[in-house]
Amino acid sequence: MALKARVYIRRAEREDLDTVVSWREDPAFIRFLYGDRTRSPKQIREQIVGMLGRTAGHTMPNGIFLVVDSEKSGPIGLLSIVNIGWRNRSCNIDTYVVEKVRNSFLAAISFYRVLEYCFQELGMHRVNLFVYAFNARSWRVIERSGAKRELLLREHVARDGEVYDMYGYGLLRADWEWLREDFKSHFKGIDLLSMVAQRKQAAAVPEAAP
């Protein structure tokens, strides 16, 4: 099946700051990614500025932030590759997509592509994903990717006065290779190279006259 959805991932830039900051209005953004309620909006903004800031070219960053762009709607999400261990060749991924596409295939495509970025571009051996046990929507997507639930961390995170369990998932390169073959056979054009080609093609098409 040829992929019709036009969704791209790209490195986050300083120009994305206002968009990412505006996502703070979504309770899910704060609840899932920035749950420490003692932090002020200014502190969260400063953290986001730090995330989108430049990394010197000669250093190995321990975090890379990608924006999900939809051809129709513009930026619709943020993919954070953090805790990168260059010796272990492992990293953690945190994902956020705006509410209107959270249940759509766009979220799954973005997730697939960030995995491809980690394994094929960064050369990772393992990707870690931590998700609240109550966030079934997220962990179902993760499980469909072939990631194994390796950890059950009981009473591990506090949100809104409650303590919740957390699941830890791991996806190894071998798991990823299996997923990659499966997805490529089902969804033509899902891979990153095809995405780049689609984006170039879209940029080359002149806008229709009003």
Added chain:
Amino acid sequence: MIVGDHAVIRAADLDDSPLLHRLYDVSKPRSFLLGPSREVLIPTRDELQEVLSRKDLLSGVFFVVEDKQGELRGCCSLRGVTSSAFFSEMAVALVDEADYATPLADEVMDFIRYGGFHERKLRKLMGHCLDREARYREFLVRHGFVSNGVQREMVYALGRYFDLESLSLFRDAADDALQEEAG
């Protein structure tokens, strides 16, 4: 300084760096050596001395363990306290891994449990062990730690990947175990 029947536990000091450096043995990867990204960190002697000179960083989190003859046998720590969820990571690193089965190690665990659950009022202590640390794992399980699961091929050292197991001890379970011990 805590003086027990078998162990003396005290805050780590700059003078401890030569002996502590024995724990940072590249040929024996340990969970104790893992940094925030779960990578094995082997500091140089200078780096270790620098860390040990930072009282503000180490106060209340990093301790050395001596036997009653004054010989340094290892260290222990309560680090990365997550105050919002009331838990912390703990580690006990003994130079001789056979010591994990001794009363000296039991006293270190008593100290860690007391510091975590009663002084800091934590709900949970977490420990980690690599798949090569069988004696350390036995020690944790003997003291009531329960496995949270194993992260496959998580740590790279000595040309291969090691699995990393995570274990937890909750305050209620620790108190129950202590009551049982007391009969």
